Amino acid sequence: xxxxxxxxxxxxxxxxxxxxxxxxxxxxxxxxxxxxxxxxxxxxxxxxxxxxxxxxxxxxxxxxxxxxxxxxxxxxxxxxxxxxxxxxxxxxxxxxxxxxxxxxxxxxxxxxxxxxxxxxxxxxxxxxxxxxxxxxxxxxxxxxxxxxxxxxxxxxxxxxxxxxxxxxxxxxxxxxxxxxxxxxxxxxxxxxxxxxxxxxxxxxxxxxxxxxxxxxxxxxxxxxxxxxxxxxxxxxxxxxxxxxxxxxx
Ligand SMILES: NC(=O)c1ccc[n+]([C@@H]2O[C@H](COP(=O)([O-])OP(=O)(O)OC[C@H]3O[C@@H](n4cnc5c(N)ncnc54)[C@H](OP(=O)(O)O)[C@@H]3O)[C@@H](O)[C@H]2O)c1
Numbered sequence: 001x002x003x004x005x006x007x008x009x010x011x012x013x014x015x016x017x018x019x020x021x022x023x024x025x026x027x028x029x030x031x032x033x034x035x036x037x038x039x040x041x042x043x044x045x046x047x048x049x050x051x052x053x054x055x056x057x058x059x060x061x062x063x064x065x066x067x068x069x070x071x072x073x074x075x076x077x078x079x080x081x082x083x084x085x086x087x088x089x090x091x092x093x094x095x096x097x098x099x100x101x102x103x104x105x106x107x108x109x110x111x112x113x114x115x116x117x118x119x120x121x122x123x124x125x126x127x128x129x130x131x132x133x134x135x136x137x138x139x140x141x142x143x144x145x146x147x148x149x150x151x152x153x154x155x156x157x158x159x160x161x162x163x164x165x166x167x168x169x170x171x172x173x174x175x176x177x178x179x180x181x182x183x184x185x186x187x188x189x190x191x192x193x194x195x196x197x198x199x200x201x202x203x204x205x206x207x208x209x210x211x212x213x214x215x216x217x218x219x220x221x222x223x224x225x226x227x228x229x230x231x232x233x234x235x236x237x238x239x240x241x242x243x244x245x246x247x248x249x
Contacts, residue, residue, distance in 0.1 A: 002223035005030035008076040010068065012059050012117060013086025015042035017186035018136060021215035022083055024050055029219050034072040037086065059086045059113030060105070062120075069120040078128055081222055082121040084114040084135040084158070089188050090150035092195040103150045110154030114161050122169065130173025132222050135162050136214070137178035137233050147197040159233060166231030177221050178233040181214035183207065209236065213247050220245045 009026045013019040015037035023033045027050035035047040040056040047054035053075050057064035073079055090106025091098045114135055125131030140148055141155035158178070165176040183189055183200065185208040192201050217236055221229065225244060234241055242248045 001029060002219050003030055004080075004219070004222060007031045007080040007222075008034070008072060008078050009081040009083065010034040010036060010055070010072055010079060010117075010121070011083040011085055012036045012068075012113065014046065015039040017188060018181065018184055018211045018214050019083070019085040020046055021211035022085060022218050023052060025212070025215035025219050026081070026083075027052060029222075031081070032076045034068065034076070036068050059084075059116060060108040062116045065113070065116040065120045069124060073124055079121055079124045079131060080128075081132045081134065082117055082125075083218055084117045084133070086113055087136065087188070088151075089148070089191055090154070092147045092192070092197050094147060095149050098149065106150035107154050107157075110151065111157040111161070114158045118161065118165055122174070125174060126169075126172050130175070132175040132177070132226070133162075133165060134218055134221055135159075135176075135178050136218075137162070137180045139180055139182070139235075139237075141180070141233075145198045145200060147195070162233070163231055170230060175226065175230055177226060177229050177231075179214060179217055179221065180233050180235045180237070181217070182209055182235070182237040184209055184211055184214060186211055213242075213245075216247065217241070217245045 009031045011023045014023040014035045023035050026033045033052035034055045035043050035052050036055040043056045044054045055068040057068050088109050091102035138155040140152045141159040162176050162178040195201050
């Protein structure tokens, strides 16, 4: 298990799902964790449970993101890891039927939110001599799915942001990696199931992995094993990766 004693981690979208599991996993690994999402009470509850720092806010707002980083650094003294996890499935609708406002919101959160996170964290990490910026990606970045144009386009953009960050800042000690978790049993996957729109919505619930799996993979990527994946996307569908993370024998 990677030991993150003395490290400070900010997890966006950590009021539930993968983000909440990641906040718990990072705290278990010894880190001080900033818990960020829009739902203030859920953020406060989880932060209290794990001895973390509650940072309610919206990743789509550059000001909220800057404030979250500044508050965390003020209270915990540093920032070693940013996990860009906050995400929305967006409008599940064909391109001609999708509402432009909802479509834009998916871009604001899934793509621009990742940029706002990187932009806010980078000066702090550079001043410290380095840091890790993990972004929760998706197979949807590489393969279109019916009714998911906003989600696919935003995740494709976020994947390019990880590559751009690696290209720009690896030499300054910034470790940028994308984690594509496969399908995970969360509220988002429940919303997908209820939509009935494409083959993903018809998957049997039992095929989805628990949110604790990507959470453990995110912690693992902060250790030395993560170094070989800088600037790439790690897929948790890959059995060899699952084995290395210790999720399967
Ligand atoms: N579940 C899957 O099968 C799957 C597969 C591949 C990738 N992913 C990715 O994994 C990440 C987490 O997904 P999940 O399945 O855990 O979804 P989820 O259960 O719906 O949780 C989404 C989280 O993001 C937060 N969030 C949404 N909009 C936000 C905003 N504007 N600002 C701050 N936080 C925001 C939500 O909190 P609030 O509502 O309180 O703000 C919540 O904590 C997403 O990036 C998703 O695209 C999921």
